[in-house]
Amino acid sequence: MRKYYYALGLGIQETMAYRADFWLGIVSAVFPIAIQVFMWQALYQGVEGSHLYGRTHAQMLAYAVSASLLWRLLKTGFEYEINDDIKNGGLSKYVIRPIAYPSYRLSCFLGQKAAVLLSGIALIAVALLCVGLYFQASPVSLPRAMLFVPILIGALVLNFFIFFCVGMWAFWLSEIGFIFEAVRIVIVVLSGGIFPLEIFGDAVCRVLKLLPFNYAVGFPVDVLVGTASRSAILTGIMLQLFWIGMMILISHGLWNLGKKKYLAAGG
Amino acid sequence: MREVKKHLILWGLLIRNSLMSQLEYRANFYSGIAMELGYFLAKIVYLLVIYQTNVPINGLTPDEVLVFFGTYMVATGPYAGMFMINLFGISHQVQTGELDLLLVKPVSTQFMLTLKRSDLALLTTDVLLGLAAVSVGLSRMAISVGVLDVLGYLGYLISGSLIAYSMFLLPQVLAFRLVKTNALTGLVDSSWDFNNLPMGIYNRLIQQIGVFIVPIFVITNFPALFLLRKLSLLYAVWGIVGAIIWLFVSSLLFQSELKQYQSASS
Structure with a gap:
């Protein structure tokens, strides 16, 4: 277990070393947020009634701001390192050492995120405070904020396993090219990282809420901004835990199958 | 004029080389x-x-927004397929000293550094998707398009691309001084999305800044405004003059900053 704590520490060190890169990545959220602020302002001014997709203007902006910051906060990048390890033989050193590669990657990832999670949550809180001041009504209550924290940790773990499975594709594909980026963009859309899933219509939304992606971004944000009912929160937590379990099993299966394909070329 | 012709021929050859290289590694082409x-x-x-x-x-109207969006996609073609892949690599070439090789070639260093590579998969995909969106938007509004409309649209797309090239080159010339500009590059790239929706959604102050000071809106809004016959005379003139000014200024700054380059490899 100690070796994984060490990997956790490595992840923290890595994020601290490249913290300027991380924060500039977060700052880049300003542009899509600005687009959504102006777009929703125009739409809510023109629409009859005060709700769009079942949300008030304040709730929609709170969602847009939180989702945009949250998916950047949870963003992975280790899938490229996995690809590099597989293609250049770097995986060999993990295969012969008494360390489980998926657990090592998870420890590093959690370490990287632990270094920025508190400040990231503080940033979301400040952004929501601004939304609250603008609309003169807080979009977040204290119980919801407290409930958000464990759900966020669940989202972090789920996101790791989703992208670990994506990274495993490197065992079977000779060239990765832009595939990881293509998959990442689609997952951001399907997870509600840009808009709430309700924009896709009732039928599609119901299907998307059964998939794991919503429980990485959309669901935690809905809990935070108060648009998820009590029963939806309970169902959501169950589904989040279910998908974490499923993704662990799938990634374990893919890892075991992939290892048999590994050639240790260049190692 | 001879120099321009020489560089245009060379550009054609470089594009052909890029395509051949891409087709050799088809996974990259298709994944692009x-x-x-x-x-x-x-x-x-x-x-x-x-639309909902x-x-x-x-x-x-939503159909007009679709024309703006389509134009944004068309303009993203040269941005992603020609400018971005070269401009974002400048920092790497400065770090590794690869720039030394370009400096001794008998062609413009700026040309080689900023237009050497092309990705036709990105370019054609974006242009085709964008043109399809523009066509759907125009046909839904029953706007007929003549030869002059097409020529004007193309002209403003070219001038917009020149502004995009110049604007996105400026932060990269800092690489000659700072060497590493990766974080800045990511931030600047995000600003491209400002054109995802028409500039009309922003307030007047942001519009004026985005047109005359940091002309990000000129790149994709002006061709669409021209096609929709909503481009004012002031904007029509600025769309052309602005491109010339920005190209001239960015080229001047590039030459001046290049003098700061110290070979890193030796």
């Missing part, structure tokens, strides 16, 4: 198309919302 389709999906959801609510955005 997949990535652009993914980005298209991420952008089209904005239009989905606008069916509310004019500051006087623009």
